[in-house]
Amino acid sequence: MSPLIEVAGVSKAYGGVNALSDCDLEVHEGQVNGLIGPNGSGKTTLFNVITGYERIRHGKVSLQGADITNTTPDRVFGLGIGRTFQLTRLFMRLSVLENMLVATQRHEGWLRSIVRRAGSAQEKRRALELLDFVGITRLAHEPAGNLSYGQRKLLELASLLVADPAILLLDEPAGGVNPTLIKHLADRIRELNRSGKTIVVVEHNMEFVMSLCSRITVLSQGRALVSGTPAEVRSDPAVLDAYLGGEDDPSTQRQLASVAPGSAPAATVGTPPAASPRFPRPSPSEPRDDALLRLRNVTAGYGGGDILKDVTLDVPRGSITCVVGPNGAGKSTLMATISGLLRPRLGDIRFGHEVISGRTPKRILASGIAHIPQAHSLFPDMTVRQNVEMGAYTISDRALVRRRLAAVEELYPIVRDRAHVKAGSLSGGQQRLIEFARCLMLDPELILLDEPSMGLDPLTRGFVFEMVQQMNARGKTILLVEQNARAGLKLSSHGVVLENGIVRLTGSGAEVLAHPEIGALYLGGAVATAG
Amino acid sequence: MTLSAFAQAVVDGVLTGGVYALMAAGLTLIFGVMDIINIAQGIMVILGAYLSYELSAHVGIGLLPGLLLTVPAMFVLGVAIEFGFMRRLRDQDRTQMSILVTYAVAIVIEGIVTAVAGVDYVQLQASYVNSSIHMLGFYLPDIYLIGFGLAVALMAGLYFMLYRTKFGHAVRASLQNRTAADLIGIDVSRVRTISVGIGVAVTAVGGMVFGATNAFNPNTGYDLISRLLAIVILGGMGSIGGAMGAAIFLLVINDVVAVWWSPTWAPLVYFAALVVVLSVRPRGLFGRAAVRAQ
Numbered sequence: 001m002s003p004l005i006e007v008a009g010v011s012k013a014y015g016g017v018n019a020l021s022d023c024d025l026e027v028h029e030g031q032v033n034g035l036i037g038p039n040g041s042g043k044t045t046l047f048n049v050i051t052g053y054e055r056i057r058h059g060k061v062s063l064q065g066a067d068i069t070n071t072t073p074d075r076v077f078g079l080g081i082g083r084t085f086q087l088t089r090l091f092m093r094l095s096v097l098e099n100m101l102v103a104t105q106r107h108e109g110w111l112r113s114i115v116r117r118a119g120s121a122q123e124k125r126r127a128l129e130l131l132d133f134v135g136i137t138r139l140a141h142e143p144a145g146n147l148s149y150g151q152r153k154l155l156e157l158a159s160l161l162v163a164d165p166a167i168l169l170l171d172e173p174a175g176g177v178n179p180t181l182i183k184h185l186a187d188r189i190r191e192l193n194r195s196g197k198t199i200v201v202v203e204h205n206m207e208f209v210m211s212l213c214s215r216i217t218v219l220s221q222g223r224a225l226v227s228g229t230p231a232e233v234r235s236d237p238a239v240l241d242a243y244l245g246g247e248d249d250p251s252t253q254r255q256l257a258s259v260a261p262g263s264a265p266a267a268t269v270g271t272p273p274a275a276s277p278r279f280p281r282p283s284p285s286e287p288r289d290d291a292l293l294r295l296r297n298v299t300a301g302y303g304g305g306d307i308l309k310d311v312t313l314d315v316p317r318g319s320i321t322c323v324v325g326p327n328g329a330g331k332s333t334l335m336a337t338i339s340g341l342l343r344p345r346l347g348d349i350r351f352g353h354e355v356i357s358g359r360t361p362k363r364i365l366a367s368g369i370a371h372i373p374q375a376h377s378l379f380p381d382m383t384v385r386q387n388v389e390m391g392a393y394t395i396s397d398r399a400l401v402r403r404r405l406a407a408v409e410e411l412y413p414i415v416r417d418r419a420h421v422k423a424g425s426l427s428g429g430q431q432r433l434i435e436f437a438r439c440l441m442l443d444p445e446l447i448l449l450d451e452p453s454m455g456l457d458p459l460t461r462g463f464v465f466e467m468v469q470q471m472n473a474r475g476k477t478i479l480l481v482e483q484n485a486r487a488g489l490k491l492s493s494h495g496v497v498l499e500n501g502i503v504r505l506t507g508s509g510a511e512v513l514a515h516p517e518i519g520a521l522y523l524g525g526a527v528a529t530a531g
Numbered sequence: 532m533t534l535s536a537f538a539q540a541v542v543d544g545v546l547t548g549g550v551y552a553l554m555a556a557g558l559t560l561i562f563g564v565m566d567i568i569n570i571a572q573g574i575m576v577i578l579g580a581y582l583s584y585e586l587s588a589h590v591g592i593g594l595l596p597g598l599l600l601t602v603p604a605m606f607v608l609g610v611a612i613e614f615g616f617m618r619r620l621r622d623q624d625r626t627q628m629s630i631l632v633t634y635a636v637a638i639v640i641e642g643i644v645t646a647v648a649g650v651d652y653v654q655l656q657a658s659y660v661n662s663s664i665h666m667l668g669f670y671l672p673d674i675y676l677i678g679f680g681l682a683v684a685l686m687a688g689l690y691f692m693l694y695r696t697k698f699g700h701a702v703r704a705s706l707q708n709r710t711a712a713d714l715i716g717i718d719v720s721r722v723r724t725i726s727v728g729i730g731v732a733v734t735a736v737g738g739m740v741f742g743a744t745n746a747f748n749p750n751t752g753y754d755l756i757s758r759l760l761a762i763v764i765l766g767g768m769g770s771i772g773g774a775m776g777a778a779i780f781l782l783v784i785n786d787v788v789a790v791w792w793s794p795t796w797a798p799l800v801y802f803a804a805l806v807v808v809l810s811v812r813p814r815g816l817f818g819r820a821a822v823r824a825q
Contacts, residue, residue, distance in 0.1 A: 339714060341710065341713060341714070361713045361714055361716070362713075362716045362717075362718065365714065365715070365716045366716065370714070371714045372714075373710055373711065373714065376708070377708060377710065377711040377714070378708070378711070379703065379704045379707040379708055379711065379712075380707060380708075381703065381707055382700070382703060382704070382707070386700060389700075390700060390701075390704055390715055391715055393697070393700075393701065393704075393715050393716050393717055394715075394716035438715065442715075442716075
């Protein structure tokens with residue numbers, strides 16, 4: 001049977017970075033197709049290419065054999081391919097019902113749409129039916145802005161159904177949605193599928209994807225890595241590699257694979273909580289004398305939702321502590337909460353003996369915590385020297401700044417060699433060094449390092465990790481967030497596993513790395529153990 | 532049109548362009564730092580002109596020395612407006628909302644100026660306002676030379692401030708990467724407030740020169756703001772050098788058309804030039820997308 005949608009050899013690059021390279025995808029009629037892959041693997045870009053939001057020069061997209069490459073979004077919609085977006089696009093001040101009625105106007109001529117009364121009885125009935133289908137009829141007259149995040153996702157799905165598209169592309173429908181609603185959402189998607197709709201889901205929630213989809217394609221670095229049933233995908237070691245990060249040294253990989261489930265390593269402490277039978281609870285909060293940074297019951301988030309939930313963890317003095325966990329686990333939020341970019345709602349954060357939670361970023365910086373955010377934190381239009389000097393912005397003693405600059409140049413000769421080059425023109429690895437140099441200008445005691453290896457090739461990544469170890473050897477305590485879990489944990493003395501804003505596991509780096517559940521954490525359900 | 536008339540029109544355009552650049556510099560600076568389109572910039576220029584007028588006509592302080600008072604006064608006004616209105620705008624729709632908010636500010640300032648000074652047209656007077664020097668076959672009005680000189684000096688000063696001082700580095704850092712600026716201890720809010728103060732303060736100088744070269748009343752601000760926006764958009768929003776280049780480009784076109792064809796057609800060609808350039812170069816003449824990339 002030929003696929004309904006076929007994507008063949010599609011490549012798409014943004015400013016030198018390949019979002020998609022020679023990517024293939026088959027969407028089969030009447031199935032729920034899943035599209036998964038680590039951050040930045042190109043899932044949303046692929047949706048954008050199919051729906052015409054991105055134009056491509058290489059590759060082909062066809063619908064039932066007909067070429068629809070580079071067709072405009074409205075035409076693609078007209079051909080019966082509807083999509084939702086990662087972040088909902090609704091009219092927040094209009095009521096839920098009005099949002100639905102706006103959707104009814106999308107698929108008729110503009111001339112008719114301006115002369116005709118809005119919301120005929122028939123359209124209202126249809127809109128209410130769809131709201132009923134997704135289960136939010138009782139909210140019909142609420143402004144969309146009052147809806148919870150999950151309810152907005154349901155509304156978006158309902159408004160997409162107004163036009164009755166044959167194929168639904170859903171971009172992270174379960175992202176940020178609470179577990180009860182996720183189950184409801186999965187039911188609705190199954191129901192739609194039973195009524196004959198073909199569905200493609202991009203999703204990070206593995207349990208959701210694995211239970212819903214009949215066929216899953218894994219993207220990694222812009223390429224389709226594996227396609228198959230959920231069981232096939234889960235048991236493919238290449239998939240786990242894509243999520244945990246490629247391994248430069250195969251011995252650790254064997255080590256990871258050889259640990260049989262059930263042989264709980266030393267990291268397991270305490271009793272498993274009822275809510276999460278899969279994971280042992282981390283050690284409760286007896287203060288450790290060697291802890292430089294202590295978080296106690298910290299809850300934090302943006303807007304309406306909590307991203308970190310009751311997080312308690314210690315960062316030992318002199319350690320490299322690595323935080324790993326799937327996308328959306330709250331790793332970057334954790335960093336932002338410590339550095340003061342985000343204020344915790346509950347709980348407290350101590351640095352040494354000082355309580356720092358609630359302080360401004362400037363004061364937290366002054367107390368000795370530097371935060372290097374995810375990639376692109378330099379000032380691209382300033383020179384390397386200026387960027388590094390900006391690190392000492394809060395120091396008014398010029399002699400001290402000069403001494404620090406000299407020391408940093410000693411450590412990273414590139415700061416001297418490329419002093420007058422614009423920072424934005426450096427390679428990714430070089431930029432990372434300049435970020436390190438900038439942060440060392442204040443000689444901080446603790447460095448928060450958010451995904452230093454993001455976007456780097458393996459060789460450069462190895463080099464950057466060496467530099468991290470070097471900073472650590474020079475007395476800096478480092479709290480590291482790393483998408484490449486294997487490489488990050490191997491580097492670290494301590495490991496923390498975060499999932500859905502909850503600390504699932506703590507231990508030494510090696511213990512966490514060897515824990516049998518870590519694969520399950522990324523892929524949902526049982527993990528492959530075949531070696 | 533003779534060649535000499537054409538050349539004179541070009542020279543006039545360059546000099547007038549300098550004056551317009553002076554008025555547009557603050558607008559582009561405020562946009563660059565705050566993502567705010569300050570619709571009140573036009574009326575602020577007129578307010579600066581009225582301040583100069585009051586000082587020279589009623590207190591007896593000359594136009595140039597008067598700047599020592601009007602520039603700080605306008606700085607304080609800018610800081611107050613940033614504090615009172617601009618910083619309250621939410622990040623996600625800051626630019627759109629700023630148009631409404633600063634339009635409201637413009638109406639309030641216009642109302643106050645009208646209540647105090649009335650609606651009659653006035654023009655600033657000084658010994659150098661109506662004199663000119665004759666050089667290389669061109670007539671160069673003194674006030675335009677002074678205005679052009681002030682424009683070049685102020686633009687150079689702004690450029691020096693942005694690229695050579697610690698404050699300027701903080702401004703550029705907050706503009707290029709707000710989060711990273713927060714994380715190295717820059718007080719981004721204060722940097723923005725002071726930048727808006729500076730952006731409004733330079734309108735005092737622009738207002739003085741504009742008021743000496745044009746008759747104005749409180750309504751003049753609206754005609755002015757559309758011209759200033761055209762300059763800032765054409766120059767690439769946020770680019771100070773771009774504002775200078777775009778102002779000279781548009782005013783030369785304006786003056787050449789006025790002499791060669793008719794003054795009636797000059798404004799039309801002025802705005803048509805904006806449309807034509809933008810259709811070829813959507814970023815404006817000197818705009819660089821990379822500067823604002825995160």
